[in-house]
Structures are given as structure tokens and as C-alpha cells.
Amino acid sequence: MGKVKSKNESPLVPVPSTSYIPQRDLDKTPILETRYLGIDFGGLTAVDDFNLTIGRTEIAGLIGPNGAGKTTVFNLITKVYQPTRGTILLDGRDTQGMNTVQISKAGIARTFQNIRLFDSLSVEDNVKLGMHNSIKYSMASGIFRLPAYWRREKVAHERAMELLSIFDMQDMGKMQAGSLPYGAQRRLEIVRALATNPSLLLLDEPAAGMNPSETYELMENIVKIRDTFQIAIMLIEHDMSLVMGICEGICVLNFGKVIAKGTPEDIQSNPVVIEAYLGKKKEG
Amino acid sequence: MKNLLHNKNLRSQLLTYGFVIVAFAVLQLIAAGGGMSSSLKGMLVPICAYVVMAVSLNLTVGVLGELSLGHAGFMSVGAFMGVTAAISLQSAVPAPGLRLFIALVVGAVFAAVVGFLVGIPVLRLKGDYLAIVTLAFGEIIKSIFNNLYIGLDARGFHVSLLQDRTNLEQGGRLILGGPMGISGIQKLSTFLAGVILILVCLFVIFNYVNSRTGRAVMALRDNRIAAESIGISATRHKMTAFVLSAAMAGAAGALFALNYSTVVPNKFDFNTSILVLVFVVLGGLGNMFGSILAATALTILPEVLREFQDYRMLIYAIVLILVMLGTNNAKLRSLFEKLRRRRREEQS
Ligand SMILES: Nc1ncnc2c1ncn2[C@@H]1O[C@H](COP(=O)(O)OP(=O)(O)OP(=O)(O)O)[C@@H](O)[C@H]1O
Numbered sequence A: 001m002g003k004v005k006s007k008n009e010s011p012l013v014p015v016p017s018t019s020y021i022p023q024r025d026l027d028k029t030p031i032l033e034t035r036y037l038g039i040d041f042g043g044l045t046a047v048d049d050f051n052l053t054i055g056r057t058e059i060a061g062l063i064g065p066n067g068a069g070k071t072t073v074f075n076l077i078t079k080v081y082q083p084t085r086g087t088i089l090l091d092g093r094d095t096q097g098m099n100t101v102q103i104s105k106a107g108i109a110r111t112f113q114n115i116r117l118f119d120s121l122s123v124e125d126n127v128k129l130g131m132h133n134s135i136k137y138s139m140a141s142g143i144f145r146l147p148a149y150w151r152r153e154k155v156a157h158e159r160a161m162e163l164l165s166i167f168d169m170q171d172m173g174k175m176q177a178g179s180l181p182y183g184a185q186r187r188l189e190i191v192r193a194l195a196t197n198p199s200l201l202l203l204d205e206p207a208a209g210m211n212p213s214e215t216y217e218l219m220e221n222i223v224k225i226r227d228t229f230q231i232a233i234m235l236i237e238h239d240m241s242l243v244m245g246i247c248e249g250i251c252v253l254n255f256g257k258v259i260a261k262g263t264p265e266d267i268q269s270n271p272v273v274i275e276a277y278l279g280k281k282k283e284g
Numbered sequence B: 001m002k003n004l005l006h007n008k009n010l011r012s013q014l015l016t017y018g019f020v021i022v023a024f025a026v027l028q029l030i031a032a033g034g035g036m037s038s039s040l041k042g043m044l045v046p047i048c049a050y051v052v053m054a055v056s057l058n059l060t061v062g063v064l065g066e067l068s069l070g071h072a073g074f075m076s077v078g079a080f081m082g083v084t085a086a087i088s089l090q091s092a093v094p095a096p097g098l099r100l101f102i103a104l105v106v107g108a109v110f111a112a113v114v115g116f117l118v119g120i121p122v123l124r125l126k127g128d129y130l131a132i133v134t135l136a137f138g139e140i141i142k143s144i145f146n147n148l149y150i151g152l153d154a155r156g157f158h159v160s161l162l163q164d165r166t167n168l169e170q171g172g173r174l175i176l177g178g179p180m181g182i183s184g185i186q187k188l189s190t191f192l193a194g195v196i197l198i199l200v201c202l203f204v205i206f207n208y209v210n211s212r213t214g215r216a217v218m219a220l221r222d223n224r225i226a227a228e229s230i231g232i233s234a235t236r237h238k239m240t241a242f243v244l245s246a247a248m249a250g251a252a253g254a255l256f257a258l259n260y261s262t263v264v265p266n267k268f269d270f271n272t273s274i275l276v277l278v279f280v281v282l283g284g285l286g287n288m289f290g291s292i293l294a295a296t297a298l299t300i301l302p303e304v305l306r307e308f309q310d311y312r313m314l315i316y317a318i319v320l321i322l323v324m325l326g327t328n329n330a331k332l333r334s335l336f337e338k339l340r341r342r343r344r345e346e347q348s
């Protein structure tokens, strides 16, 4: 057994605790599965023993106090950081040795807590960039404006408008991304991520800086995106009404360790969570 | 079509093409009417060469977003290889126009190859490090040409390094003579050819920037982490811009060299790289029209100031400072902003 070197040999290790997977996804391979995932920064263990399973069309939440390691989990999944320990399986395949670009091609897209748009480019170009690997033509076609250029650009334009219309932003195509209001920038990041045609979408605090009505609209749109594209969404969020309102499974992180997993009802009534997270919130 | 003309991007492109063509027509008319001094007439081709240098460096600095301090190195490769081609084809291709065209292409191709080789290590670096390494490569290219001998005789090309060991047969010609460079060049470059080269380079840059690859390069410039997160790999795309930029500098070099009877390697030194960088910064990062204006004005200026003799460089410096203050707008500030931001990101 020890001599056989096979990446696909699953299961590699027993999964110690299961997360909540919606009924409809139970009989399918989970889109994402992490096993004993961990990373150290020098002496600091930012994430440790992180086990999570996400169903194919699940909306999952990742919550926890500031500095708990939530963003670090996203950075591990997208290989911005290489894990110190543990395994990440995407669609049942080990992602060992992959880099950020390969992860994107494999079907994971994300947004960033501190917005990262291509500020000097137009809104439409930002979205078209998301289609970089799906709508292709050669550099020569681009420079000499060969038929392939016009054909592909037209498809890309139409698709970009279609995606922007999810958030009612189709009229903003010509605007410079950096000049958009804050909320629109957050939405544009989601559209750009969707343009890569992902099977798992990671949203890092999508409602940060939004007012309650914007947040409510965003909630509806996240569900709409899951329903129309039939993809899995994992989101980090401090806004409890959003998390409890749309997430089917929730994972709570504190000091880099999972302290609870379950449905919103489970989490809300879990005393450990209340003490570590919700309780502290009330005081401060 | 009406829709296209409302596009701000496209309008500024058409304006740039139009400006170049109109400027060419006006200057031709003045020259034909005898209203142009011979010294200014002699500068028309160098101006074109510097304009091409400026727009090509703007592709690296403004579009790709990397500070390159060795652009004259690519110009030098284009100059010597282009002229070598022109001299070798003297009897095979009698038509001067065609020979010039071949020389420009040869210069561009060699510069592109060198650009690719230089790009392999350089594009892995970031910010200040990249700038310093390009500076070093510029100097390396200069000293290679200072020590390179190429001769041509009935048996073909003979190449040697460090000293002249070409041992040419009777009737052979030493084309490239180390620090002596190339002499006895037949002047092939014309103002018309220079303007056509400018237009071709503008066409390539504008279309590149507004296509898939160019967009990817600008995305990497604006935010590398975000670009990688949507599946855009850095090195491959950056290389295309860097090689394109080098190729254009090579063509500019060939155009420049074929305007003089002699050209030496030391002409393409660090000072030339910095001069072209000044054009780019003054004209505005990513602004091709600005590069054209800055390159033209700052190439003519020293000539116009010749009558002030001793005060020439003083006035030149003052004008530079004034222009700098005048253009100290968003563009300049955003360059410094970017460098600062990058340093901060590296630290964090
Ligand atoms: N590149 C890094 N080098 C060193 N330490 C890091 C690095 N990235 C994150 N950390 C540390 O890891 C811990 C977790 O950070 P992380 O950003 O994941 O928290 P978070 O849960 O996203 O917090 P917030 O809610 O504030 O966004 C923090 O203590 C942080 O300082």
C-alpha cells in the first residue's frame, strides 16, 4: 500500500467530521473537499486541521471573528498560498502542485476582501478578461483584425452584457472600473469571477460596505446565481442576516480551527459559537 | 459605424493616425517649398526613429507597466543587423526601397529574438529589480557590439569576437568593425519610410492593446493577483508585449542607422535609453500621442537652441522641468503611486 503512488486513490484519509450537504447533492461527488488542511506563517499557525465538504449546488458559509483565518482558507484553496499540510480535492481530484492559474482553469473563481479590479480598464473589459480562457483567438488575429477577432469579440461582448445584467449593470460597460461606486465594484468582481465559468465561486465578504437594502438585493442575487448557473458558492461574511438567510451549511472558524459545522439553526444555538463569536460581537 | 466613432478609445486612435499623416504632409510641403533649413531636413528621419522608440518603450512602460532602462540595446541590435543586411544585399536587391524594407524587417526580427532571450530572466523579476537588470542587459548588448566583427566575402559571412579574425578574402568587406561600428553606409532611409514605420507601429500597438492578449497584459499590470485568479498566466503574456516592444525598437534602430554614413555601438548607450524614457514619461504613460509629441519636440529642441550655444543645455533642462511641471498630472503621479504601492505590497 505504502509503495503505490497514486494520486487518485481515494479516500486518502478518513474524514473526521462531515459538514452539512444539502439532500439534493448527497449522491454526487462533492465539488470541494479539504482534508486536514493547514498552513503556518513562520511560527504562526493561521489555519489548522481544516476539514470541509461542499456539495455541487450548495451555498456554504465560512464565518468567524476577525483574524480567524477565513481569507487564508480561500488563499489556500486558490493556491495563493501553498498549504503546509493537508489535501484539497476539487471534484474528487487532488490539487497538489497546482498554481493559481491552473486552479482557475479547473473551475474555482473568487472575489477579494479588499477589492481587486483592473482599475484602469473598462467594466466590460474586466468581464471579458474573465473569459480569457474560454473565448480565444491568436495574437495575430487581434493585431491584424482577422475574422476570428471580430467573431470572438462579439460573442465576448454579448456574454459580458448578459452577465452584467444579473446585477443590472449592463449600462455601465464603458465606465472605468476604478471609478465605480464601492458597491458596484463588489458586484463587478462577482461578475468577473462568473465570467470564468466556475463550478465553485468563493466570495470574500461580498456585502462589506453595503447598506441593508443593497445587502438584501445581493442575497437574492447570490441565490439567483446559484440557481441559474447550478454552481456551488462558498462565502465569507460578517453580516449574520445574510449568512443565516441563504447558507445551507455553515462552518465556524476561530484561531484557525473549526469550532462548529452545521445548518444555520445548529450554529445559532451552538454555545461554543455564541461564546467565541456571537457573544463577543454583542459586547463590542 | 456611428457607434464606433462615439467610442472614445477609437476616436483618440484616429486622431493620432491623423496627426501623423497631417504633420507628414505639412512638413513635406514646407520642404518642397524650400522653407526648411538643411539641418532640420536632416533631422526628419531621426525624429521618426525616436518617435518609434518612444511609442515602443511606452508599450513596455505604459502598457506592460515595467520600467525598462535598456531600450537602446534593442535599437542597437536592429541598427547593426539591419545595416548588415542592407550592405550584404547591395547587389542582390538593387531597389533601395525594398532593401530598406528588408533591413527594417531583419532589424526587427533580430531585436525580437534578443528581446525574447532577455525577457526570459527579466520578466520573472519585479519593479526596481527588473529596471536594473534591463539596464545591465542594455550595457551587455553595447559591449557585445563593441567587440563584434562581421565580414563578408565570396565564402560568406565571417563572425569573430574580441578581435578581427575574419581573414577576409580579396574583395571581401569588413561590415561591422567592433568599436568602429559600420561605416560607408548607403543612406536608404527616407522621411516617408519613417512615417510609414510610425503608422505601422501605432497600428500594431493600438490593435494589440484592444485585443485579448493586450488586455491580459494590462490586467496583469493593474492587478497581478486578480489576473492570476481568473486564469491569466503572467510570464507568457508579458513576453508578447516585451518582444513586440523590442521588435519595434529594432526597426527604429535600422531606420536610424540607415540615415547616416557611419554608426558606432556607443551611440546606443544608457543615455539614449534614458532619453527615450524621458519622452515616454513626459508624453504620458500609455499615451501614444503624447510620446509622439514629446519625442518630436525634444529631438528638435537642442537643434533649435543651437544659437544659444553655451546656454543650450541650461535652457533644455529648464524646458524639461517646465514641461515636467506642466504635465505633472494624474499620469506622472500615478507612476509614482504605482511604484510606491508596489513597494508596499512587497513589504506586506
Ligand atoms: N501572508 C501572511 N503572512 C503572515 N501572516 C498572515 C498572512 N496572511 C494571513 N496571516 C495571518 O493569519 C491570520 C488569519 O488571517 P485572515 O486574513 O485569514 O483572517 P480573516 O479570518 O480573513 O480575518 P478578517 O475577518 O479580518 O478578514 C491572521 O493572524 C493574519 O495576520
Ligand SMILES: [Mg+2]
Pocket (backbone or CB within 6 Å): A070, A071, A072, A113
Ligand atoms: Mg478576511
